[in-house]
Amino acid sequence: MNNIRLLGTLIKINIQQELAYRADTLINILLSLMWLGWELLSLSIIFSNTATLGGWGPGELIALLGVWRLVNTLMAALIWPNTEKFNTSVRDGSLDYTLLQPASSLFLISFARIVIWRVWDIALAVVLIVVGIGMHGGATTAANLVAFLLLVASGGLIIYSLWIVLMACTFWFVKFDNNVTILQALMDSGRYPATVYPPWLRLIVTFVVPIAVATTVPMQALRGDLRWWQVLLFLGVGLASLLVARLVWRAGVRQYSGASA
Amino acid sequence: MLRIYRRMWQVNWFEQWQYRANLLMYLLYWLVSPIVYLAVWTTVANSQGSVGGLTANDFITYYLTLLIVDNLTSDITIHLLAYKIRDGTLSGELLKPVHPILTNTLMNNLAFKALTLLVLIPVWLGLCLLFRPDFSAVTIPALLLAIPAVVLGFGISFLFGAIITCVAFWTTRVYSLNEFYYALVVLFAGQFVPLDLMPPLIQRIAQYLPFQLLKYFPIQLILGRLPPDAIVRNFALAGLWFVAAVGLFLLVWRSGVKRFSAVGA
Numbered sequence: 001m002n003n004i005r006l007l008g009t010l011i012k013i014n015i016q017q018e019l020a021y022r023a024d025t026l027i028n029i030l031l032s033l034m035w036l037g038w039e040l041l042s043l044s045i046i047f048s049n050t051a052t053l054g055g056w057g058p059g060e061l062i063a064l065l066g067v068w069r070l071v072n073t074l075m076a077a078l079i080w081p082n083t084e085k086f087n088t089s090v091r092d093g094s095l096d097y098t099l100l101q102p103a104s105s106l107f108l109i110s111f112a113r114i115v116i117w118r119v120w121d122i123a124l125a126v127v128l129i130v131v132g133i134g135m136h137g138g139a140t141t142a143a144n145l146v147a148f149l150l151l152v153a154s155g156g157l158i159i160y161s162l163w164i165v166l167m168a169c170t171f172w173f174v175k176f177d178n179n180v181t182i183l184q185a186l187m188d189s190g191r192y193p194a195t196v197y198p199p200w201l202r203l204i205v206t207f208v209v210p211i212a213v214a215t216t217v218p219m220q221a222l223r224g225d226l227r228w229w230q231v232l233l234f235l236g237v238g239l240a241s242l243l244v245a246r247l248v249w250r251a252g253v254r255q256y257s258g259a260s261a
Numbered sequence: 262m263l264r265i266y267r268r269m270w271q272v273n274w275f276e277q278w279q280y281r282a283n284l285l286m287y288l289l290y291w292l293v294s295p296i297v298y299l300a301v302w303t304t305v306a307n308s309q310g311s312v313g314g315l316t317a318n319d320f321i322t323y324y325l326t327l328l329i330v331d332n333l334t335s336d337i338t339i340h341l342l343a344y345k346i347r348d349g350t351l352s353g354e355l356l357k358p359v360h361p362i363l364t365n366t367l368m369n370n371l372a373f374k375a376l377t378l379l380v381l382i383p384v385w386l387g388l389c390l391l392f393r394p395d396f397s398a399v400t401i402p403a404l405l406l407a408i409p410a411v412v413l414g415f416g417i418s419f420l421f422g423a424i425i426t427c428v429a430f431w432t433t434r435v436y437s438l439n440e441f442y443y444a445l446v447v448l449f450a451g452q453f454v455p456l457d458l459m460p461p462l463i464q465r466i467a468q469y470l471p472f473q474l475l476k477y478f479p480i481q482l483i484l485g486r487l488p489p490d491a492i493v494r495n496f497a498l499a500g501l502w503f504v505a506a507v508g509l510f511l512l513v514w515r516s517g518v519k520r521f522s523a524v525g526a
Contacts, residue, residue, distance in 0.1 A: 027437045034444055042453055049312045049458065050305045178286050185289035189297050196304040198391065201296065 003107055014114045025117045032121055039065055039191065054196040056223075061192070063132025064219045067152060068190040069125035071214045074156055075187065077118035078110065079163050083180045085113055090170055099253065106164065106249050133222070140222060147221040147231045154238025155214025159183070161245035162210065168245075171252035182209055190215035213237075265359055269368040277372045288380055291332065292388075298453055299324040299392070313458050321394045323455055325385070326480045331452075332381055334414035334475045336370050338362070338422035339439050346429040346521070355518065362423050362514065370419060398485045406492070410479045413499040418475050420506035427510075430517030445470075451477030471502040 018025055043065070047058045056064075086109055089095040098112075099105050133140055166179045186209045194202050194212035205212040217234055220226050226234075299320060306317040315323075342362070345351040354361040425442055429435040447453060448463065449472040456464055456477050467473050478495045481487045487495075 024434065024437075027434060031437060031440050031444075034441070038444060038447065041448075045454060045458060045460070046301065046305065048460075050309060052308075053301065054304050054308075178283055181283075181286040182289065185286060186293055188294045192297060192301050197297070197300045200391070201300065 003104070006103055006107070007111055010111050011114060011116070015116050018116050028117060029120055032124075036069075036124060054193055056193050056195075057136065059132045059135030059137070060219060060223065061132070062135060063129050063222070064193065064215060065191060066125045066128030066130075066132055067218055068215050069121060069128065070152065071156065071159060071190060071211070072187060073118050073121045073125065074159060075183065076121070077115040078113075079160075079180060079183070081113035081115055082110060083163070083167060086167055087170070087179070095256070099256075105253060106246065109167070110160075110164070136222075141224070144222050144224050147226070148218045151218035151221050151231065151234055152214070154235050155210075155218060157238040158210050158241045159214050161241035164245040165248050168248045168252035171256045183211075186211050193219065195220075265364060266368060269364050270372065273365070273369040273372040274375070276369070277376050281376065284377055284380055288377060288384065291328065291377075291381070292384065294452075295324045295327050295331070296388075302454065315455065315458070318395050320455075321392045322396055322398075322484055323480060325388060325392065325394050326483055327452070327476060328381070328385060328388075330411065330414075330476055330479045330483070332374065332377055333411050334418050334479070335374075336415070336419045336422040337373055338366055338370065338419065339426045339435065341366055341369055342423075342426045343429045343435050346426070347433060351521070355521075362426075366423070367419065399483055400485055403483055403485050407479050407483045410474075410482055410496070410499065413496075413503055414475045414479055417471050417499065417502050417506050420503070420510045421471070424506070424510050424513050427513045427517045430520050446472050446475065449473060450475050451480070455481075469498070471498075471506075474499045474502065 040062075043058065043061055046053060046061075051057075053061065086095070089098065098108050101108060133145075163180060163183065166183070170179055186205060189197070189201070189205050190211040194205055194216040197205070202212070213234065217226070221231055302312065302315075302320040302324075303317040306312050306315065306320055310316075312320075342351070345354070351361065354365065359365070421442070425435060425439050428438055449456075449467040449470050451459075451467075451473055456467055456473060459467070467477075474495065478487075478499070482492060482495075
């Protein structure tokens with residue numbers, strides 16, 4: 001309850017900050033539309049040369065693009081801005097003040113900065129998913145749809161947990177400014193079904209940096225490619241990763257001795 | 262003058278060498294999207310034999326060559342300089358009797374390139390083992406011809422990067438402008454797919470723009486896929502764009518610096 005009120009306050013502060021830079025917000029929205037245009041054009045180029053990409057049709061790739069944009073929004077709205085703030089606060093010691101607050105430090109670190117205008121990107125992503133599923137046709141069952149939605153949420157949780165673990169590593173290796181670059185670098189791989197990648201790349205985007213678990217896997221559930229136990233397994237991994245991330249974070253905070261101390 | 266460049270090279274080489282751990286991360290950025298596109302297009306080519314006359318091997322050699330050419334012709338000026346213009350630390354460099362962009366920044370770009378290439382080459386050889394490209398169409402004369410093409414391509418990309426960075430003299434929104442410029446490169450340089458597979462309208466426009474000179478032209482030249490008249494035309498085009506970029510850069514730089522000192526930042 002307390003956390004929800006706190007989140008409301010943090011959102012209010014971030015809206016106020018954003019309103020100070022209205023022109024930038026407008027430019028950012030235009031740039032995001034431009035990239036959407038490019039992504040759709042690149043899909044149309046692919047499908048003007050082939051009927052399916054590794055068995056996936058245009059509707060499925062548009063929906064996949066929507067899921068990818070959701071994950072990308074998670075990165076751009078929360079992960080990059082908060083990482084930047086976190087890294088600065090470790091270097092100059094202001095992290096101490098965050099840790100002293102009477103609220104969960106993990107919560108404050110995750111939501112201190114929220115890039116509000118990205119809400120627009122979420123709306124676009126949802127439109128892409130709905131249109132994509134519509135184009136894909138009536139083959140979607142209710143069970144597959146539920147599995148899809150749950151796996152999207154659990155994929156987001158897995159990416160979030162990996163992020164927390166990477167940031168917590170900073171407590172042990174103080175000079176670790178590149179902590180999340182690896183997440184960013186592999187993002188592009190999520191726009192296409194991981195099933196078309198060579199096995200070694202598929203292993204990396206599934207197990208090392210699980211971009212595919214948050215993008216390709218939910219789409220596979222929607223297509224009906226996954227058994228029920230596989231769906232449960234991925235959901236379990238999502239919950240387990242959140243628990244592990246919390247443990248690692250706590251251990252890290254205990255280990256942290258402050259930059260000024 | 263040569264002594265200045267040698268000294269600048271040493272300084273910047275050591276500066277970049279400090280950040281060698283970060284290089285591995287930058288390299289990942291470089292590698293991921295060409296490999297993803299390679300995987301996408303070889304999947305399509307394998308499922309139906311060829312795409313628009315291009316076989317799976319044509320795509321593999323295209324993207325593997327792209328990795329090297331992209332490294333050679335890309336530039337990082339905006340990341341080196343834009344913040345210096347904004348926070349005023351450029352003043353110190355303006356006091357020196359050498360041009361800050363044409364000496365220091367240029368050398369820093371080259372040092373970065375050399376260092377990334379040191380890491381890229383073994384990774385690239387590893388990728389060749391994985392994808393087994395057939396490079397038999399590459400000839401020595403084509404490789405020699407590609408040297409001036411790559412040098413011109415880097416010159417053009419460096420000058421355009423410098424021009425965009427100089428916009429920081431007027432506005433702080435230079436990173437948005439850079440993103441827009443990058444989108445034009447993605448669209449017109451043949452980075453997503455060899456330009457021959459793009460819609461005809463885009464191909465026609467791309468022909469005259471400088472972006473294909475950074476990637477598509479050198480790659481196709483190396484792979485021996487261009488007829489002689491196309492090679493001559495592209496070299497002429499590269500010369501024209503290079504001269505135009507020099508002129509535009511000098512113009513923007515001179516009026517920008519004047520404005521910079523006028524503000525007194």
